[in-house]
Amino acid sequence: MFLGIKACGMPGTYIPSNYLPILIILIVATLVGLTPLILGVLVRPKRPYSIKLSPYESGNPPVGDTRYKFSVKFYIIAMLFMVFDVEAVFLYPWAVAYDKLGLYGFIEMMLFIFILLIGYIYAWEKGALEWE
Amino acid sequence: MSFLNLNFMYIKPIAPELIITCIALILMLLDLIVRRKEVIALVGIIGTTLALYLTFKVYGLAGPQTVFNGMFVLDGYSSFFKFIFYINAILTICISLKYMEIEKAAYGEYYALLLFATAGMMIIASALDLIVLYLGIELMSLSTYILVGIIRHDTKSNEAAIKYFLLGGFSSAFLLYGASLIYGLTGTTNIGAIAAFISEKGFAGNQMLLLSMALFTVAFGFKIAAAPFHMWAPDAYEGAPTSITAFMSVGPKAAGFAALGRVFMVAFSSIKVEWSTVLIPLAVLSMCIGNIVAISQTNIKRMLAYSSIAHAGYALLGVIAGTNSGLSSMMNYMFIYAFMNIGAFAVVIMLRREGFKGEDLSDYEGLAKNHPLAAALMLVFMFSLTGIPPTAGFIAKFYVFMEVIKTGHVLLAVIAVLFSVASAFFYLRVVMYMYMKEPRGEVILTTSAPICIALAVTALIVIVFGIFPSSLLDFVSLAISG
Amino acid sequence: MTTLQIFFIYFAVMTTLSSILVITRKNAVHSVIWMLVLFVHIAAIYLFLNAELLAAIQIIVYAGAILVLYLFVIMLLNLREEDTKKKFLSQWPLGLITGVVFIMFFILILGKITVFPTPGKYSVEFIKSEGIMMTIGKVLYTEYLLPFEVVSLILLVAIIGAVVLAKKKIS
Numbered sequence: 001m002f003l004g005i006k007a008c009g010m011p012g013t014y015i016p017s018n019y020l021p022i023l024i025i026l027i028v029a030t031l032v033g034l035t036p037l038i039l040g041v042l043v044r045p046k047r048p049y050s051i052k053l054s055p056y057e058s059g060n061p062p063v064g065d066t067r068y069k070f071s072v073k074f075y076i077i078a079m080l081f082m083v084f085d086v087e088a089v090f091l092y093p094w095a096v097a098y099d100k101l102g103l104y105g106f107i108e109m110m111l112f113i114f115i116l117l118i119g120y121i122y123a124w125e126k127g128a129l130e131w132e
Numbered sequence: 133m134s135f136l137n138l139n140f141m142y143i144k145p146i147a148p149e150l151i152i153t154c155i156a157l158i159l160m161l162l163d164l165i166v167r168r169k170e171v172i173a174l175v176g177i178i179g180t181t182l183a184l185y186l187t188f189k190v191y192g193l194a195g196p197q198t199v200f201n202g203m204f205v206l207d208g209y210s211s212f213f214k215f216i217f218y219i220n221a222i223l224t225i226c227i228s229l230k231y232m233e234i235e236k237a238a239y240g241e242y243y244a245l246l247l248f249a250t251a252g253m254m255i256i257a258s259a260l261d262l263i264v265l266y267l268g269i270e271l272m273s274l275s276t277y278i279l280v281g282i283i284r285h286d287t288k289s290n291e292a293a294i295k296y297f298l299l300g301g302f303s304s305a306f307l308l309y310g311a312s313l314i315y316g317l318t319g320t321t322n323i324g325a326i327a328a329f330i331s332e333k334g335f336a337g338n339q340m341l342l343l344s345m346a347l348f349t350v351a352f353g354f355k356i357a358a359a360p361f362h363m364w365a366p367d368a369y370e371g372a373p374t375s376i377t378a379f380m381s382v383g384p385k386a387a388g389f390a391a392l393g394r395v396f397m398v399a400f401s402s403i404k405v406e407w408s409t410v411l412i413p414l415a416v417l418s419m420c421i422g423n424i425v426a427i428s429q430t431n432i433k434r435m436l437a438y439s440s441i442a443h444a445g446y447a448l449l450g451v452i453a454g455t456n457s458g459l460s461s462m463m464n465y466m467f468i469y470a471f472m473n474i475g476a477f478a479v480v481i482m483l484r485r486e487g488f489k490g491e492d493l494s495d496y497e498g499l500a501k502n503h504p505l506a507a508a509l510m511l512v513f514m515f516s517l518t519g520i521p522p523t524a525g526f527i528a529k530f531y532v533f534m535e536v537i538k539t540g541h542v543l544l545a546v547i548a549v550l551f552s553v554a555s556a557f558f559y560l561r562v563v564m565y566m567y568m569k570e571p572r573g574e575v576i577l578t579t580s581a582p583i584c585i586a587l588a589v590t591a592l593i594v595i596v597f598g599i600f601p602s603s604l605l606d607f608v609s610l611a612i613s614g
Numbered sequence: 615m616t617t618l619q620i621f622f623i624y625f626a627v628m629t630t631l632s633s634i635l636v637i638t639r640k641n642a643v644h645s646v647i648w649m650l651v652l653f654v655h656i657a658a659i660y661l662f663l664n665a666e667l668l669a670a671i672q673i674i675v676y677a678g679a680i681l682v683l684y685l686f687v688i689m690l691l692n693l694r695e696e697d698t699k700k701k702f703l704s705q706w707p708l709g710l711i712t713g714v715v716f717i718m719f720f721i722l723i724l725g726k727i728t729v730f731p732t733p734g735k736y737s738v739e740f741i742k743s744e745g746i747m748m749t750i751g752k753v754l755y756t757e758y759l760l761p762f763e764v765v766s767l768i769l770l771v772a773i774i775g776a777v778v779l780a781k782k783k784i785s
Contacts, residue, residue: 015618016661070689072780078686079776082679083769089671090754090762097751105755108763115766118157119773125164128777146760153767160774200760241778248771255764267764274768278775293779319734339723 076128087116145197145206148183148214149254155179156247163240169232173225173582176243180225180250184218187211192610202322203261212463212611213257213390216470220383221250223474226586228375230578231481235373237283245282246379249275253387257394262311262321265391269307269355272387273300276380280372292371299364303354310347313340314399326399336402345400349410352395355388357381358444359417369437374484374491377433378477381440386466393451393459408452412544415452418445419551426558430493432480435558436473439517442555443469446532449548453535460612461531464604468516468528468597475590476513479506482577490575496562498571506577507566509591516594518559519552524597527604622662628655642688646681653677664738666746 054062094101094109123129143150158179159172166172196207224246232238252272259265277300281293315321317340318329335341353361369377396407422442429435447469450462483490500507516525529552536545597604632652639645657672741749754762 016664016666019661069692070686072690072782074686075683075690076776076780078679078683079780080773082675082683083772083776085675085679086769087766089675090765092670093667093747093751093754095751096745096747097755100748100752101755108755108759112763112766115157115763115770116773118160119770122160122164123773123777126777126781127783128781201757203758203760239778241774245771245774245778248767248774251767261761263758263761264764267761267768271764271768271771274771274775278771278778281779284779319732343720343723 073131080123080128083119084116087113142199145199146204146258148187149251149258151179151183151186152247152251152254155183156244156251159240159244159247163244166240169238169240169243170229172240172243173229176225176247177222180218180221180247184215184222187214187218192613198260202324203264204255204258205260206258208611208613209394209459209463210254210257210390212467212608213386214254216386216467217250217253217257217383220379220386220470220474221246223470223478223586223590224375224379226582227378227474227478227481228373229582230580231375231484231583232373234484234486234578235283236285237373239282242279242282245275245279249279249379249383253383253390256387257390259391259394260323262314262323262395265323265395266304266307266311269387269391270304272384273304276300276376276384279376279379280368282376283373286371288371289373290371292368295364295371296368299354303351303361306347306354307351310344310351313344313347317341317344323395323399327401330399330402341400341403342406345396345403345407346410348395348400349407349414352388352392353414356385356392356444356448357441358414358448359421359441360414362418362421362441362444365441366434366437369440370431370434374433374477374481377436378474378481381436381477382466382470382473385440385444386470389447389451389462389466393462396451397454397459404454408454411448411452412541415445415448416544416547418442418448419548420445423551423555423558426555429558431491432493432496432562433491435493436476436480439555439559440473442551443473443517445551446529446548449536449541449544450532452541452544453539455535455539456612458535458539460608461535463611464608465528465532467604467608468524468594471590471593472513472516472523472525475587475594476510476517478583478587478590479510479513482506482579482583483575485576485578488576493562493565494572495575496565497569499566499575501571502575503577509587510566511563512591512594514559514563516598518556520556522595522598524594524601524604527598527601531605618662622659625655625658625662629659642691643685646684646688649684650677650681653681664741664746667750 057063090112091109094105098105155176159176162172162175190206191211192208196205198205225243228242232242249272252268252270252275255268256265256272259268277293277297280296281290283289311321314326317335317338318326320326320329330336330338330341350361354364357365369381372380400407419442422438422440422445426435426438426442429438443465447462447465450458450460450465452458453461480491483495489495496510499510512523516523519525519529529548533545533548536542536548629652632648632655635648636645636652639648653672653676657669657677660666660669660672736749736753
């Protein structure tokens with residue numbers, strides 16, 4: 001019971017125990033990252049002045065703003081990447097279950113890829129993949 | 133396993149969808165080779181006509197045919213809505229050819245997207261599963277968002293697209309929320325199985341079911357632009373290219389009604405009383421806001437946007453009736469609305485020319501003096517939108533009102549008639565401007581052969597079905613029976 | 615309290631907290647970083663729901679692709695001025711009240727639910743013996759064939775949309 005809701009496939013009924021190593025890695029990684037920072041704060045002397053606080057640009061005095069307007073072409077690339085990323089995600093379970101699906105599964109996945117291939121040809125021909 | 137013996141005859145019921153999709157894909161590729169947009173538009177029209185022919189051939193013949201594990205159905209109900217979508221697509225292609233050139237946004241993708249949106253609508257009308265329904269809605273909406281913002285150099289068009297996109301995404305979230313609740317309750321997303329489970333277990337009064345119904349109402353309310361979920365409509369309709377305004381005021385609205393009818397009449401059939409009590413305020417508010425606010429509009433696209441909200445209210449009455457004949461009166465309404473609304477937008481488009489918007493009501497002053505034929509056509513469409521006999525708009529309203537009265541909502545019918553009368557004020561103001569005022573400057577109409585054909589067809593249908601409604605009514609009743 | 619409940623409460627609290635941080639940060643880049651934290655914790659909740667594929671998708675697609683897209687959009691807009699402006703519109707209390715009322719309403723209704731559908735054939739044990747990818751693969755590409763193919767159309771429209779709306783010069 002949680003908030004009066006009876007458990008039915010709720011968290012708390014299933015233990016993803018084979019993910020324990022990942023959890024341990026995450027904890028270790030966090031510790032490895034945090035410990036030097038905390039140690040540094042505790043040990044180092046603190047005498048800040050403006051030049052010391054300015055961003056390091058290979059020894060030159062810093063020029064301009066760090067944030068500037070990106071070109072819109074980055075957006076198209078990111079968007080296309082996302083679409084094909086989602087396509088790739090659909091391939092995982094298909095690849096695993098491939099021998100059970102047979103020819104039928106092959107045809108439907110080819111159809112799926114074919115439709116996105118048209119999108120790829122389209123984007124290519126329109127010059128969306130060129131760095132103008 | 134069952135899928136192994138699936139032979140390819142199973143694709144027969146989805147043949148129209150396949151054709152529309154294939155044509156859309158071909159148009160995308162054709163756009164890369166062919167320069168002339170007329171060719172692309174023509175291929176689009178031919179493909180849609182082919183799909184229309186296929187749907188017509190099976191229309192009213194056999195009972196419902198379900199495929200894909202009961203996720204997709206070919207029945208009279210879906211076929212009838214598909215006719216509306218085909219007509220919507222064809223007429224929109226006709227009126228946009230010249231117009232998109234004037235707007236300097238004559239892209240070939242435009243026609244492909246129109247067909248993708250149409251394919252989405254067709255999937256919505258045929259969906260028997262909430263997942264398929266959702267995906268159909270997304271396919272339709274995503275294509276429409278892009279079409280709204282397709283005039284890239286016009287900030288108004290961009291703004292309209294953003295607004296429509298944000299609120300559309302919001303409404304999709306409501307739909308998913310409602311669907312997940314009902315899945316949690318019944319353990320299935322199949323619309324028929326949901327209804328069976330609810331009636332079997334006697335869940336009719338279950339609060340989760342009611343909450344799910346409320347969330348579905350919000351989602352569909354957005355799609356059909358019914359008040360109080362209409363906020364996006366005026367801005368999106370005004371900013372969008374006029375041809376797309378015509379497209380989205382008919383197609384997505386009819387698709388929303390198709391989904392509303394299917395989900396509420398089948399999945400929520402056990403809580404009919406509850407949903408009709410929820411829909412009644414929606415209908416009254418839509419008629420009220422649509423008709424009253426339209427009076428103060430000076431931009432004709434904005435005025436027609438509010439009119440479209442009001443018409444959603446009228447058509448909702450057919451659903452509220454909650455009977456099969458009520459549903460068919462709603463379908464009849466959407467069919468007629470498609471013609472009269474696209475016709476009206478076709479006239480609006482003709483006024484647009486290089487350097488002249490022609491969207492202001494004052495631009496219509498004295499139109500009858502210079503262009504008597506265009507003014508007469510606009511008069512027909514305005515009369516029809518008001519619901520004055522002998523136009524088809526009257527037939528549409530008459531049957532919806534009659535169905536509501538039959539089920540005992542007399543007061544609702546009286547309110548609807550009163551708002552109908554009020555709507556005469558702003559529709560007939562356009563007519564008054566055209567016929568009673570002196571022309572202020574010379575208005576040059578941009579005409580082309582396709583737009584003339586579209587106007588002729590819409591005007592003819594509006595008049596013919598206004599005088600001889602029986603053939604249309606027979607046609608609709610075939611949808612409910614078959 | 616079992617260990618599982620402790621885990622669940624940790625992830626639930628972190629999900630809520632980080633999503634609140636996402637909408638309250640003035641700097642949009644900070645919001646996106648908090649969103650990354652949010653996505654990772656949601657992925658963990660999926661794991662506890664025995665939805666391993668969803669957890670993987672959450673990391674690959676959301677944390678991998680969508681977050682990058684968000685970052686690009688933020689850099690595209692260069693929101694220097696917005697940093698100094700007020701974060702919320704003046705109507706935010708109204709939104710908060712609506713949200714709280716909605717949550718109360720939801721808890722009230724969900725708390726009353728006593729009936730659940732009979733569990734389907736895909737129990738935890740079944741999935742354990744079969745493997746999650748295999749189970750999903752067998753269902754997705756047979757029963758859910760139609761939705762699967764419609765997804766490809768939606769992705770295709772997304773490609774067209776990106777090119778039509780964002781390409782500098784289109785012929």
